[in-house]
């Protein structure tokens with residue numbers, strides 16, 4: 001009998017397994033593919049390696065080799081950490097057969113507790129022709145790195161825009177077809193409007209309100225746009241229309257509560273079966289690696305009977321475009337919708353010395369404060385290093401720091417982070433007006 005059986009070696013499962021094992025628990029980790037899960041092997045890291053290395057006329061073989069070098073190095077590090085924590089690795093898919101039992105590779109395993117961290121897989125909506133050769137998801141595209149002349153991307157979410165940037169930068173003609181009225185619809189409206197303009201400047205064709213009806217051989221995508229039937233043809237069609245939890249077939253003989261395949265959990269990450277816990281993409285919410293990892297650490301602490309030392313919210317969201325995008329907490333629109341009194345402060349990056357030196361594109365940093373308490377409620381960034389700058393603001397939102405407190409630290413010059421001081425000053429002026 002193990003103390004803990006962890007299903008899935010992605011950022012969530014690996015973090016939980018390691019933490020519990022380091023505290024002296026006996027832990028078995030089931031992972032049929034590669035340690036690191038979606039994030040390391042076919043998600044965050046490969047895409048950012050491509051975004052970093054791509055450019056006009058770039059050598060895709062060299063790009064693929066560099067991506068593999070980064071992924072292999074990080075994976076070897078994770079494997080070493082799990083081994084030194086004495087986590088038992090079982091390289092088979094697991095099925096939960098009871099409240100304390102799992103079957104994998106023909107063997108039955110018992111555990112005091114079970115943690116499902118099985119992640120997610122690309123969604124495949126029932127669009128006729130989605131199974132034609134040449135129609136790929138991010139999984140296949142990242143395994144087949146080569147220049148392409150013409151690509152159509154179905155879905156203008158995070159995967160759609162990041163991979164559009166990769167291939168557009170390499171000279172491919174890219175069209176994004178997005179069903180909603182704007183790309184990155186989960187983020188602040190001004191962020192998506194700004195990125196829309198930038199993508200168009202970078203040569204990406206963008207059609208919003210586009211409803212794909214079918215794909216026919218020869219890779220012709222049929223869609224309706226502004227009431228008219230239209231077609232577009234490409235060598236590759238990327239289906240980037242969201243992801244679904246990898247819970248199909250995960251249970252045999254037990255039925256924890258699920259909604260649309262997502263495992264339902266309480267604030268202790270417990271499912272409707274008390275010994276079965278779940279975290280990460282498999283429970284829904286933001287499908288992000290740092291959310292999965294934070295939940296893995298928190299769930300392990302709760303299983304160990306101690307208060308979690310790591311928090312699980314608010315979760316910052318980042319998009320690695322140029323300029324970068326980052327958002328945390330509430331937007332001005334969220335505050336309006338919830339009736340929260342607020343004041344906003346904005347810094348336009350055109351006057352930021354470091355941005356000018358770096359040749360950075362136009363950008364901004366927006367902060368939203370509570371009108372009465374002056375606490376920072378949220379931040380939206382569209383600028384160089386937004387994905388790093390967001391951590392300071394995440395700290396402030398997490399701790400409820402006020403505009404006055406955010407003006408206390410002296411920020412170095414010349415840096416991108418000086419824009420935080422400017423935006424806070426603008427916010428404080430609005431608060432005290």
Ligand SMILES: Cc1cc2nc3c(=O)[nH]c(=O)nc-3n(C[C@H](O)[C@H](O)[C@H](O)COP(=O)(O)OP(=O)(O)OC[C@H]3O[C@@H](n4cnc5c(N)ncnc54)[C@H](O)[C@@H]3O)c2cc1C
Nearest residue numbers: 008010012037038039043044094118119280281287288289
């Ligand atoms: C193209 C792309 C780019 C992304 N970029 C980013 C990014 O920049 N930043 C970010 O934060 N997030 C990014 N994400 C999202 C991120 O990868 C996921 O949110 C994160 O990997 C979720 O972690 P997880 O541990 O919940 O699941 P996963 O990483 O999906 O890991 C789940 C693991 O469970 C295993 N498994 C499945 N079923 C079973 C079973 N029955 N038994 C045992 N094991 C099983 C799988 O093989 C897998 O290894 C990206 C995703 C994609 C697809």
Ligand SMILES: NC(=O)c1ccc[n+]([C@@H]2O[C@H](COP(=O)([O-])OP(=O)(O)OC[C@H]3O[C@@H](n4cnc5c(N)ncnc54)[C@H](O)[C@@H]3O)[C@@H](O)[C@H]2O)c1
Nearest residue numbers: 155156157158159160177178179240241242243287318319
């Ligand atoms: N930088 C990052 O943090 C990062 C990068 C990539 C992926 N991810 C994560 O991976 C997950 C999946 O990414 P994603 O981009 O596939 O999902 P998403 O949910 O972000 O976007 C999917 C988009 O496809 C659109 N869509 C759905 N059906 C459509 C149809 N039939 N025709 C046209 N458009 C359609 C949706 O309206 C939506 O805008 C996200 O939840 C994201 O958090 C994160």
